[in-house]
Amino acid sequence: MTIDAAVLATTPSDIEHRNGGAAVAETLLAHDVDVIFGIPGTHNLEIYRHLVRLGIKPVTTRHEQGAGYAADGYSQVAGKPGVVITTSGPAVLNAMVAAGTAYAESRPVLIISSGLPSGTDYLDGGELHDTKDTLAAMASMTQWSVRARTPQEVTESIARAFELMLNGRPRPVFIEIPCDVLAEAWEGDVVHAGELSTPKPEQTAVKQAAELLRHASRPMIIAGGGSRGADGQLRQLAERLQAPVMTTCNGKGVLPEVHPLSLGAHIRLPGAQARLNQSDALVVVGSELSDSDLWEGKITATNVIRIDIAASQLHLNAPALVAIHADAAEALDQINSLLGDDSDAADARDKPGTKAQADLDEFRKSLIEEARVDGEAWFELNTQLRKVLPENSIITGDSSQVTYMGTVHFFPVPTKNSFLYMPRVATLGYAVPAALGAKVAKPEAAVVALLGDGAFMFSVQELVTAVEQQLALVVIVVNNGGYREIRDQQAARGIPPVGVDLHVPDLAALATAIGAVGETATDATDAAERARVALSRSGPTVISLDV
Amino acid sequence: MSEQVKSESTSLGAYAAACLRENGVEVVFGIPGTHNIEIYRGLTRHEIRHVLTRHEQGAVYAADGYARASGRPGVVIATSGPGVTNCITGIANAYADSVPMLVLSPGAPVGQERRDLGFLHEVKDQRSGIAQFAAASIRVESRGALEQAINGAFLSWRTGRCRPVHIEIPSDLMGSPTKGVVAPAWLGSAPVAPEGQIGAVLAAIQNARRPLIVAGGGCVESAAELRRLVEATGIPVVTTMAGKGSLSESHPLSCGALAGSSTEFPPIASADLILALGTELKSAPIGHETIVARFDLDPTQLNKHHRAAIPVLGELSSNLRSLLTTLPGTRRADPDWQKRALDSAQDCRRSAEDKWAVFHEAIALGAKNSAPGKELIITGDSSQVSYQGTLQAAVIESPRRFLTTDGYATLGYAVPAAIGASLASKGIPVVAVLGDGAFMFSVQELATASELGLPLPIVIYDNGGYAEIEQNMEEAGIAPFAIKLNRPDYFALASAFHCEYYSAATPTELEAAIGDALTDVRPSLIVVCEADHQNTSWR
Ligand SMILES: Cc1ncc(C[n+]2csc(CCOP(=O)(O)OP(=O)(O)O)c2C)c(N)n1
Ligand SMILES: Cc1ncc(C[n+]2csc(CCOP(=O)(O)OP(=O)(O)O)c2C)c(N)n1
Numbered sequence A: 001m002t003i004d005a006a007v008l009a010t011t012p013s014d015i016e017h018r019n020g021g022a023a024v025a026e027t028l029l030a031h032d033v034d035v036i037f038g039i040p041g042t043h044n045l046e047i048y049r050h051l052v053r054l055g056i057k058p059v060t061t062r063h064e065q066g067a068g069y070a071a072d073g074y075s076q077v078a079g080k081p082g083v084v085i086t087t088s089g090p091a092v093l094n095a096m097v098a099a100g101t102a103y104a105e106s107r108p109v110l111i112i113s114s115g116l117p118s119g120t121d122y123l124d125g126g127e128l129h130d131t132k133d134t135l136a137a138m139a140s141m142t143q144w145s146v147r148a149r150t151p152q153e154v155t156e157s158i159a160r161a162f163e164l165m166l167n168g169r170p171r172p173v174f175i176e177i178p179c180d181v182l183a184e185a186w187e188g189d190v191v192h193a194g195e196l197s198t199p200k201p202e203q204t205a206v207k208q209a210a211e212l213l214r215h216a217s218r219p220m221i222i223a224g225g226g227s228r229g230a231d232g233q234l235r236q237l238a239e240r241l242q243a244p245v246m247t248t249c250n251g252k253g254v255l256p257e258v259h260p261l262s263l264g265a266h267i268r269l270p271g272a273q274a275r276l277n278q279s280d281a282l283v284v285v286g287s288e289l290s291d292s293d294l295w296e297g298k299i300t301a302t303n304v305i306r307i308d309i310a311a312s313q314l315h316l317n318a319p320a321l322v323a324i325h326a327d328a329a330e331a332l333d334q335i336n337s338l339l340g341d342d343s344d345a346a347d348a349r350d351k352p353g354t355k356a357q358a359d360l361d362e363f364r365k366s367l368i369e370e371a372r373v374d375g376e377a378w379f380e381l382n383t384q385l386r387k388v389l390p391e392n393s394i395i396t397g398d399s400s401q402v403t404y405m406g407t408v409h410f411f412p413v414p415t416k417n418s419f420l421y422m423p424r425v426a427t428l429g430y431a432v433p434a435a436l437g438a439k440v441a442k443p444e445a446a447v448v449a450l451l452g453d454g455a456f457m458f459s460v461q462e463l464v465t466a467v468e469q470q471l472a473l474v475v476i477v478v479n480n481g482g483y484r485e486i487r488d489q490q491a492a493r494g495i496p497p498v499g500v501d502l503h504v505p506d507l508a509a510l511a512t513a514i515g516a517v518g519e520t521a522t523d524a525t526d527a528a529e530r531a532r533v534a535l536s537r538s539g540p541t542v543i544s545l546d547v
Numbered sequence B: 001m002s003e004q005v006k007s008e009s010t011s012l013g014a015y016a017a018a019c020l021r022e023n024g025v026e027v028v029f030g031i032p033g034t035h036n037i038e039i040y041r042g043l044t045r046h047e048i049r050h051v052l053t054r055h056e057q058g059a060v061y062a063a064d065g066y067a068r069a070s071g072r073p074g075v076v077i078a079t080s081g082p083g084v085t086n087c088i089t090g091i092a093n094a095y096a097d098s099v100p101m102l103v104l105s106p107g108a109p110v111g112q113e114r115r116d117l118g119f120l121h122e123v124k125d126q127r128s129g130i131a132q133f134a135a136a137s138i139r140v141e142s143r144g145a146l147e148q149a150i151n152g153a154f155l156s157w158r159t160g161r162c163r164p165v166h167i168e169i170p171s172d173l174m175g176s177p178t179k180g181v182v183a184p185a186w187l188g189s190a191p192v193a194p195e196g197q198i199g200a201v202l203a204a205i206q207n208a209r210r211p212l213i214v215a216g217g218g219c220v221e222s223a224a225e226l227r228r229l230v231e232a233t234g235i236p237v238v239t240t241m242a243g244k245g246s247l248s249e250s251h252p253l254s255c256g257a258l259a260g261s262s263t264e265f266p267p268i269a270s271a272d273l274i275l276a277l278g279t280e281l282k283s284a285p286i287g288h289e290t291i292v293a294r295f296d297l298d299p300t301q302l303n304k305h306h307r308a309a310i311p312v313l314g315e316l317s318s319n320l321r322s323l324l325t326t327l328p329g330t331r332r333a334d335p336d337w338q339k340r341a342l343d344s345a346q347d348c349r350r351s352a353e354d355k356w357a358v359f360h361e362a363i364a365l366g367a368k369n370s371a372p373g374k375e376l377i378i379t380g381d382s383s384q385v386s387y388q389g390t391l392q393a394a395v396i397e398s399p400r401r402f403l404t405t406d407g408y409a410t411l412g413y414a415v416p417a418a419i420g421a422s423l424a425s426k427g428i429p430v431v432a433v434l435g436d437g438a439f440m441f442s443v444q445e446l447a448t449a450s451e452l453g454l455p456l457p458i459v460i461y462d463n464g465g466y467a468e469i470e471q472n473m474e475e476a477g478i479a480p481f482a483i484k485l486n487r488p489d490y491f492a493l494a495s496a497f498h499c500e501y502y503s504a505a506t507p508t509e510l511e512a513a514i515g516d517a518l519t520d521v522r523p524s525l526i527v528v529c530e531a532d533h534q535n536t537s538w539r
């Protein structure tokens, strides 16, 4: 898309105000941005001035934390970067935890804020929103943190940001624009992100990988968040090799979880890891193999093939025998074509319906049993929900037991980006705003947030945003009277419970007060049924379930 | 502090609590998590009260309110990664407003900082972000380092400008055993200025025709000395937002508090001597000829914005006491000048008073009825009702009675700060007064206030959203959008959180609601709608 500045600046006042703020809005539009999440403030108005005329919809959240998590959820479902706009100082810092989350979970989120007037840095002079060093702070949470010092630098840095987010490992970017630069006249043109070429797989490595796989008798695949762009290729490889696929939380659904070769996202379980470690050719696609997914487990298999767009991940946490630094789709394509149709490997093993498949089905059942050992409390609710919700529903989770001991295991999903969660950063208050962002990205999808009472309170204000935007979100809050996980951990260390038993508000009444529908469910089946009904409402519903 | 010196064996995390206790900490605010629970072991053992908030943002603002109300450092316990990152706005706010605050958290395991390994709660670089906004962010890996960091932070607040400190203990060391005698707190006091400087101030006072005192946030511990100075010299006093009440605003020489920019108070420009007491002075339009004597604890402040003709470094109360001993016999400020300053103050206040005086009178009366003889604490936010309303219209008699986010202008401060202030000042009534926009930023902390059973009136001035931003848009010729907000049904919201609810359409109703709310056993939402506030009973 090319933007002709003269056409865009339609009214005399807009022409008069073609400034740094216009550079933001026009460049965003040129990069296919049609919605932003944020809060207007005294310093950032020159950006807001241009949004409406360009048809970019601002979603005003009730806290910048919510804007950040919403953009994160949005990015996964829309398949393009999520954009946050905040004002200076406290507003940026309020979004910092979301930047940290997007960094840890590899999500393309662009945060743009106004900044103090040029030249007032480090003066500690007590200006409005005076902040010591926002750029440095945001550098600690993003892949790139930069200040644009002229309107032309504004459009250039936004273009660079899109290049960074769309190529390589997606991670957040922060751009600060001093408020005087936002108001400064701009005569330049919009800069467009250039095409960057992603690293191509190195041929020897690809051949080695294919060779290893061709002769493997127990090939397996781990699909991480970085495999989401390669779901087709991954499926092809799995089917060709008849290799079972286990995903991390961020990879959940890359292979449909009802697929006969899917082993779900049970990777935290020792039983799952034991099986993976017996593999004689383990393909790891786009995963850190991190402790936050493995829960103190380790991948110790020796014949590991790792494919990653980030070189730094190729040997991280488990050394690779074959390391392929490349875009996952391209690498898998090449491996697939080397394996060809007449792969010995696939032939060497039985086809579905045979003994191997029966073994796999048995193993899958055993994983569910294993997950139920600590997750029994969450089994029924997730299972019932899975029964009644449309197949393509999007479900979001939080750092609550119902998510990581529940939804991860007991709510199979048919595609990637259907389960929005953040296993590594493990923040609280993610599920509701992420669901909001998902619903904005895909209004026709059924979007359900399933989370604990503790997590719910962290972002409770964003329910108002959902009401205001008339989004039919379904929020299911399981109320176990507080921070159950931490209470358990205190008990395990012989510490009497401190700060874990919460006085929980009347959740249904709270929802009603905020303008949503509020309901209290009697049991898991009832909650699921209420969720199903709620999907067809015109605004959000909160269903509270005491457990 | 510790009666008997004894050696005890404990974990490193729990030992942190022992050090806090040695420094007199009685209350901490926070949220427990996987990595910080060893600190919680210590809290129980050392009988430190833990106040659980519903978001770490609430914990930092509550600790901030606690510190501002009491003058004692506020302490926060957060977990690693997202937990401590959630504290960052509150840390920056405390930095901007010079509040003594300690944030204690776990950090990356030893040797795993900035390695991008994927462990639980791992962010890119937890500490360097915080370091931008704290006086220091200190990582400690041993018992000795931990006690030095904690003792050092408390010492710094006893001896210098107060600013927040972050200390982190690697999560893998939290549980490591440690044994020994608990290190005693480090005592110390701030330096005082050399006599020559005090003499120079005296001479300047004697020569001045139009002297003025500007009292800032650095003055809140020196109210008694300030009053004696004013009474000895007759010099009128204007305060900043942070210094509000340092001289009682019903004192005949009080010019009240400066609104936002000090340009609006003309005597600043016409004074020939300004005694600036613990203030940044910001953009005050001080004349070139004006002699400025600056009293400050922080040497970097002495010439900031305006060069000090007479720099007076050191602890303010001591320096004022030295000055006071030299004062007897000094000439008093010219009555015409006093009148000029006081008249200007009256003019400045008038516009605000038209809109907000009755509103604040009603709050004051309600408080007086239910808690006679006790002076109210009001907390505020970045809402017009605070920085235009309370700042100008509330008559505050002592320092530490109007607690708000000053230059940093964050949102969501008033409610958690009121919780902290309530815990700091038992028996003193606390009222939060804020806008509807600000209220939503911390709405979850209603659960905290409710759980604590605080008799806390929360007065929400509901003007339908972000009025300030709407006005800014109009001024900039932008058709306002994204600022009109859906608000909750406050009545239903209050009951969901087990709070009381009042709607106040008239000053009498507001007064009555405040009175009732302050004697309740739970918090109350008191809502004043802009539409009602237009009616004549508020004029
Ligand atoms: C921002 C943040 N603060 C604190 C924590 C520590 N933490 C982890 S789980 C948890 C409890 C969450 O409660 P809830 O959502 O009700 O889930 P439950 O454990 O009860 O299932 C807490 C406080 C965290 N992960 N993130
Ligand atoms: C964290 C943060 N986000 C955004 C802003 C920008 N901002 C300044 S005042 C304001 C409106 C606050 O609304 P309310 O409390 O209702 O007060 P009103 O302006 O209506 O009096 C906003 C959004 C800010 N100061 N801080």
Ligand SMILES: [Mg+2]
Pocket (backbone or CB within 6 Å): A400, A452, A453, A454, A478, A479, A480, A481, A482, A483, A484
């Ligand atoms: Mg819970």
